[in-house]
Amino acid sequence: MNELYEYASRYTPCKKGCSDCCHYAVTVSEVEIAFIEKFTRVKRQKTFSSKADFHGTPCPFLKNGSCSIYDVRPFVCRRHVTLTSTNTWCNPNISNNETFPLLRFTSLDEAFDDIRRESKSFEFYDIRQVFK
Numbered sequence: 054m055n056e057l058y059e060y061a062s063r064y065t066p067c068k069k070g071c072s073d074c075c076h077y078a079v080t081v082s083e084v085e086i087a088f089i090e091k092f093t094r095v096k097r098q099k100t101f102s103s104k105a106d107f108h109g110t111p112c113p114f115l116k117n118g119s120c121s122i123y124d125v126r127p128f129v130c131r132r133h134v135t136l137t138s139t140n141t142w143c144n145p146n147i148s149n150n151e152t153f154p155l156l157r158f159t160s161l162d163e164a165f166d167d168i169r170r171e172s173k174s175f176e177f178y179d180i181r182q183v184f185k
């Protein structure tokens with residue numbers, strides 16, 4: 054993902070400090086929750102919130118406009134890259150008003166699904182249901 058992202062970075066307005074997409078739904082599976090816990094000091098909540106729609110709410114790991122768990126961020130964050138000429142449509146207040154074609158990371162998606170299957174990590178949660 055890092056290599057692909059480095060290539061795509063020539064064509065994207067995404068840059069450090071722009072965190073609009075950290076206000077969208079951020080799905081995490083059990084294997085990613087365990088990965089975040091293992092490499093950060095943050096532990097999951099004892100009871101996950103039942104709220105499901107967090108669009109517009111910042112991710113708990115967004116600190117001063119940057120990802121505080123960048124090296125262990127969820128797969129969905131690694132896949133997110135904008136290929137429009139500006140980040141105008143990334144604004145969570147208008148991002149749902151349009152649809153844009155998405156890059157497909159088919160083989161990586163399949164590899165990620167294999168990891169989830171092997172670790173019996175079938176459920177998805179929003180990161181804000183799990184971490185504060």
Ligand code: SF4
Pocket residue numbers: 074075076079112113114115116119120121122123126127130
């Ligand atoms: S984990 Fe990091 S990159 Fe992903 S939404 Fe949260 S702050 Fe943004």
